[in-house]
Amino acid sequence: xxxxxxxxxxxxxxxxxxxxxxxxxxxxxxxxxxxxxxxxxxxxxxxxxxxxxxxxxxxxxxxxxxxxxxxxxxxxxxxxxxxxxxxxxxxxxxxxxxxxxxxxxxxxxxxxxxxxxxxxxxxxxxxxxxxxxxxxxxxxxxxxxxxxxxxxxxxxxxxxxxxxxxxxxxxxxxxxxxxxxxxxxxxxxxxxxxxxxxxxxxxxxxxxxxxxxxxxxxxxxxxxxxxxxxxxxxxxxxxxxxxxxxxxxxxxxxxxxxxxxxxxxxxxxxxxxxxxxxxxxxxxxxxxxxxxxxxxxxxxxxxxxxxxxxxxxxxxxxxxxxxxxxxxxxxxxxxxxxxxxxxxxxxxxxxxxxxxxxxxxxxxxxxxxxxxxxxxxxxxxxxxxxxxxxxxxxxxxxx
Amino acid sequence: xxxxxxxxxxxxxxxxxxxxxxxxxxxxxxxxxxxxxxxxxxxxxxxxxxxxxxxxxxxxxxxxxxxxxxxxxxxxxxxxxxxxxxxxxxxxxxxxxxxxxxxxxxxxxxxxxxxxxxxxxxxxxxxxxxxxxxxxxxxxxxxxxxxxxxxxxxxxxxxxxxxxxxxxxxxxxxxxxxxxxxxxxxxxxxxxxxxxxxxxxxxxxxxxxxxxxxxxxxxxxxxxxxxxxxxxxxxxxxxxxxxxxxxxxxx
Numbered sequence: 001x002x003x004x005x006x007x008x009x010x011x012x013x014x015x016x017x018x019x020x021x022x023x024x025x026x027x028x029x030x031x032x033x034x035x036x037x038x039x040x041x042x043x044x045x046x047x048x049x050x051x052x053x054x055x056x057x058x059x060x061x062x063x064x065x066x067x068x069x070x071x072x073x074x075x076x077x078x079x080x081x082x083x084x085x086x087x088x089x090x091x092x093x094x095x096x097x098x099x100x101x102x103x104x105x106x107x108x109x110x111x112x113x114x115x116x117x118x119x120x121x122x123x124x125x126x127x128x129x130x131x132x133x134x135x136x137x138x139x140x141x142x143x144x145x146x147x148x149x150x151x152x153x154x155x156x157x158x159x160x161x162x163x164x165x166x167x168x169x170x171x172x173x174x175x176x177x178x179x180x181x182x183x184x185x186x187x188x189x190x191x192x193x194x195x196x197x198x199x200x201x202x203x204x205x206x207x208x209x210x211x212x213x214x215x216x217x218x219x220x221x222x223x224x225x226x227x228x229x230x231x232x233x234x235x236x237x238x239x240x241x242x243x244x245x246x247x248x249x250x251x252x253x254x255x256x257x258x259x260x261x262x263x264x265x266x267x268x269x270x271x272x273x274x275x276x277x278x279x280x281x282x283x284x285x286x287x288x289x290x291x292x293x294x295x296x297x298x299x300x301x302x303x304x305x306x307x308x309x310x311x312x313x314x315x316x317x318x319x320x321x322x323x324x325x326x327x328x329x330x331x332x333x334x335x336x337x338x339x340x341x342x343x344x345x346x347x348x349x350x351x352x353x354x355x356x357x358x359x360x361x362x363x364x365x366x367x368x369x370x371x372x373x374x375x376x377x378x379x380x381x382x383x384x385x386x387x388x389x390x391x392x393x394x395x396x397x398x399x
Numbered sequence: 400x401x402x403x404x405x406x407x408x409x410x411x412x413x414x415x416x417x418x419x420x421x422x423x424x425x426x427x428x429x430x431x432x433x434x435x436x437x438x439x440x441x442x443x444x445x446x447x448x449x450x451x452x453x454x455x456x457x458x459x460x461x462x463x464x465x466x467x468x469x470x471x472x473x474x475x476x477x478x479x480x481x482x483x484x485x486x487x488x489x490x491x492x493x494x495x496x497x498x499x500x501x502x503x504x505x506x507x508x509x510x511x512x513x514x515x516x517x518x519x520x521x522x523x524x525x526x527x528x529x530x531x532x533x534x535x536x537x538x539x540x541x542x543x544x545x546x547x548x549x550x551x552x553x554x555x556x557x558x559x560x561x562x563x564x565x566x567x568x569x570x571x572x573x574x575x576x577x578x579x580x581x582x583x584x585x586x587x588x589x590x591x592x593x594x595x596x597x598x599x600x601x602x603x604x605x606x607x608x609x610x611x612x613x614x615x616x617x618x619x620x621x622x623x624x625x626x627x628x629x630x631x632x633x634x635x636x637x638x639x640x641x642x643x644x645x646x647x648x649x650x
């Protein structure tokens with residue numbers, strides 16, 4: 001069969017962007033689950049955690065369930081209030097054009113996470129595996145790791161693979177620290193953050209919505225830690241960008257490009273019959289004009305701006321990575337069956353959010369659907385599924 | 400027994416699926432999404448079944464017929480879900496063909512449709528392996544092991560891994576047979592899939608008897624291998640007759 005010589009079918013390219021965002025989310029969740037399983041024997045550490053999230057109430061295993069729930073609710077309200085206040089502060093600073101300050105703060109927080117949190121987790125791992133290393137070497141390695149990470153996050157000219165990897169590492173480290181919170185506080189906090197995300201992005205007065213609108217109106221990038229799912233090697237990028245530039249030049253009545261049209265009409269890549277001549281130019285001319293187009297006007301590249309990221313890549317905030325991984329990490333502290341169920345629920349939620357993104361074409365909150373589905377599946381698995389499956393499997397009864 | 404043994408059990412169950420995944424599915428992102436969705440659908444069906452049976456569990460009697468009813472209801476429910484999946488797949492096929500026309504790419508080939516069915520079946524198989532075998536493997540990563548009274552020939556983890564491997568094969572290829580049967584309206588294909596599932600499920604009831612697994616597991620493998628052979632024969636027949644039809648048209 002000569003199918004190999006024909007064009008590749010749509011199965012090869014459809015869904016590529018979704019898979020490109022699911023892969024790092026899955027890697028982040030897997031790393032947190034592995035970290036939690038390796039380091040989970042320490043119950044003494046969790047009692048000494050005092051963060052903003054436990055300021056109102058420190059969970060005690062001897063409290064009744066209702067007390068724990070009330071305490072957790074109090075903790076989450078405090079946390080959400082602090083996050084709201086900080087986000088409004090962010091919006092205010094962005095409004096007054098203090099973008100440089102925000103960028104420096106972003107780099108500083110990346111350094112804190114990579115240097116201090118990463119360092120502590122590294123020390124835990126060294127303790128567990130009894131790895132022989134002296135503190136000066138460790139300090140040197142850690143410092144280099146953290147500083148390269150700050151540059152990767154800060155500057156946009158870094159190779160995209162390194163930036164993406166550092167984003168995932170920052171997500172893993174922050175998520176692992178969040179899993180050290182007491183159990184009820186974690187679950188109520190996740191639900192509270194999901195509801196906050198929903199309100200902040202969709203309500204007219206929400207801080208995140210204000211931020212996105214400001215950024216779009218000024219045509220700037222939001223200074224935040226955001227994972228951009230661009231491919232590592234993008235062969236299509238040159239032609240796409242040049243297609244835009246060409247189209248702009250054509251509108252200003254560039255006569256030269258018209259004459260090259262008929263010659264290349266026969267080389268069109270696409271085979272749709274009813275394409276007008278203008279489209280024919282678009283598809284084929286970049287093959288010829290590539291030599292001339294190296295002097296790209298930079299202002300045309302700015303058209304891509306925000307929305308779906310440059311060249312249609314999907315952007316997912318690092319906070320979403322963190323909270324998904326916290327959910328899965330907490331599920332891992334109970335049993336692996338809940339991990340699998342919550343993983344599938346979160347991926348399903350992410351898929352639904354991406355479909356909604358394609359439908360509505362505006363910034364959407366990524367937390368609510370996934371987190372609520374994840375919590376639902378965790379509860380269902382713990383209450384129903386586990387007993388059923390253990391009953392069946394332990395008698396070697398399967399279907 | 401140790402980390403190595405634990406990883407060994409995981410690979411025993413999921414090894415062939417991993418090979419299938421890496422060679423066939425990982426190159427096409429759409430098939431990865433189909434795999435994830437079908438795994439999710441199987442999980443949801445399992446949750447519904449467990450919700451329904453929660454009232455009756457734990458089964459305290461040592462007779463076999465409550466388990467037979469359990470298996471029967473579960474298989475019937477899952478086969479019904481397969482029909483729903485087929486209807487959903489038909490709608491999706493129409494949307495994909497319309498999309499292919501819009502971007503001027505060729506419509507779905509026959510091999511593409513079979514690959515989608517394979518990905519769906521593999522999703523079901525992986526979900527089975529994960530929930531019935533892998534989720535219970537956590538103790539095997541530690542220093543000890545566990546034996547079941549009724550089947551004391553091998554550690555419990557090994558036996559459950561072997562049974563899961565058979566079921567992964569059955570789920571993967573029966574989806575291809577089922578979708579092909581629905582597409583061609585072939586009644587025998589459509590009926591053989593629920594029959595295989597039911598036979599496989601009831602064969603595991605044999606494991607309830609003392610030393611029953613000596614008989615049950617080889618029979619289960621006979622069912623799995625015959626599913627594989629039947630699927631291979633059917634696919635071969637379909638592909639060669641399509642090619643014959645194409646060459647006749649060209650003449």
